[in-house]
Amino acid sequence: MRNFIKEEAERMKAIFFDTSDYIYNNPELGNEEVKSSKKLIHLLEENDFCIERGVVGRETAFKAVFDSKMPGNNVAFLCEYDALPEVGHGCGHNIIGTSSAAAGIILSKVLNSTGGKVYVIGTPAEETDGAKVEMVNKGVFDDVDVSLMFHPLDKTHESGVSLAMDALEFTFNGKAAHAAAEPEKGINALDGVLQLFSGINALRQHVKSDVRIHGIIKDGGTAPNVVPDKAVARFYVRAKERAYLNEVVKKIKDIAQGAALITGSTVEIVNYEASYDNLVTNQCLSEVFSRNLREVGVTEINEPRKSFGSIDLGNVSHVTPAIHPYVSIGSKSFTAHSKEMADATITEEAHEMMLKGITALALTGYDVLTDKELYKNIRTEFEGHVGAE
Ligand SMILES: [Zn+2]
Numbered sequence: 426m427r428n429f430i431k432e433e434a435e436r437m438k439a440i441f442f443d444t445s446d447y448i449y450n451n452p453e454l455g456n457e458e459v460k461s462s463k464k465l466i467h468l469l470e471e472n473d474f475c476i477e478r479g480v481v482g483r484e485t486a487f488k489a490v491f492d493s494k495m496p497g498n499n500v501a502f503l504c505e506y507d508a509l510p511e512v513g514h515g516c517g518h519n520i521i522g523t524s525s526a527a528a529g530i531i532l533s534k535v536l537n538s539t540g541g542k543v544y545v546i547g548t549p550a551e552e553t554d555g556a557k558v559e560m561v562n563k564g565v566f567d568d569v570d571v572s573l574m575f576h577p578l579d580k581t582h583e584s585g586v587s588l589a590m591d592a593l594e595f596t597f598n599g600k601a602a603h604a605a606a607e608p609e610k611g612i613n614a615l616d617g618v619l620q621l622f623s624g625i626n627a628l629r630q631h632v633k634s635d636v637r638i639h640g641i642i643k644d645g646g647t648a649p650n651v652v653p654d655k656a657v658a659r660f661y662v663r664a665k666e667r668a669y670l671n672e673v674v675k676k677i678k679d680i681a682q683g684a685a686l687i688t689g690s691t692v693e694i695v696n697y698e699a700s701y702d703n704l705v706t707n708q709c710l711s712e713v714f715s716r717n718l719r720e721v722g723v724t725e726i727n728e729p730r731k732s733f734g735s736i737d738l739g740n741v742s743h744v745t746p747a748i749h750p751y752v753s754i755g756s757k758s759f760t761a762h763s764k765e766m767a768d769a770t771i772t773e774e775a776h777e778m779m780l781k782g783i784t785a786l787a788l789t790g791y792d793v794l795t796d797k798e799l800y801k802n803i804r805t806e807f808e809g810h811v812g813a814e
């Protein structure tokens with residue numbers, strides 16, 4: 426059966442390469458991935474998946490299922506397909522969307538021997554307001570037993586960790602006045618923002634080293650001769666663990682209240698994008714994926730990446746065992762979120778590497794469905810994590 430999986434991947438490869446290149450050529454921003462999601466849905470429908478569209482009220486989200494109608498585990502492959510402004514698919518989500526759909530399709534072809542279900546879940550807007558967060562909260566993953574995906578990059582890495590993150594927006598409200606003629610009548614909202622920055626800078630010395638706090642002034646007034654009555658700052662606050670991040674965020678909110686008090690302004694604080702949890706890699710699952718990568722010829726597998734951001738798969742990893750490894754798409758080095766990376770996703774070399782990634786994903790799904798001992802270990806490890814939270 427393992428050979429059959431490899432042969433099927435090889436047989437269908439032209440369709441997969443074409444799908445990835447099509448998404449590359451039609452880059453769409455988060456929640457606007459109309460063409461990309463349609464392309465993937467079409468491919469899944471052609472391969473007998475049933476599709477639920479518009480999941481969690483997002484037009485470009487979907488949940489595709491192939492049901493063996495026999496008892497067994499439920500394996501989910503997660504698609505991303507949003508692009509970046511200016512650089513298009515500089516994060517390689519054309520490969521992610523294609524690979525997860527492809528792995529799901531290949532695995533579905535052996536499901537009559539394994540039982541269970543294969544899900545392919547289309548998750549929009551990973552780069553901004555990640556849909557996975559809402560999907561987790563609304564129960565889309567409730568009947569999923571493991572969640573699998575890989576991210577393309579210049580080097581192959583085992584699945585590691587990512588930072589928990591909150592996106593905070595602070596709106597300070599004051600009172601406009603002529604800045605020279607009647608300054609005593611004004612309340613300077615921009616000063617509230619400036620005090621917020623200086624308070625946060627003072628906090629930096631007293632947080633753990635894994636914390637990242639980075640912000641911008643989004644609105645700082647309109648003219649120097651008008652006291653700004655409104656000023657807005659946006660921050661991303663990150664830490665290795667959600668519990669500690671919550672402590673830091675509480676301190677930052679207190680600083681904002683202090684900044685308002687100092688300046689006589691008022692402040693409103695909102696989370697302007699979805700909050701991401703830290704990624705917990707399921708080591709059992711990760712080892713199986715690496716073993717399968719080696720089996721298909723990817724032998725240079727590096728340790729988890731040392732530097733990292735935040736991903737919405739983090740939230741998924743707290744409700745199902747999950748992995749987020751990186752698979753090299755070529756010998757050229759590049760940085761993520763660049764035009765170089767976008768262009769590197771459509772080379773012949775990238776196609777061949779993507780095919781290896783697809784095959785390893787499908788084989789991993791097959792192992793989960795057929796190896797009872799393995800699934801038990803994955804589950805025990807997962808419950809140990811959840812229990813410790
Ligand atoms: Zn990215």
Ligand SMILES: [Zn+2]
Nearest residue numbers: 516517518576
């Ligand atoms: Zn990405």
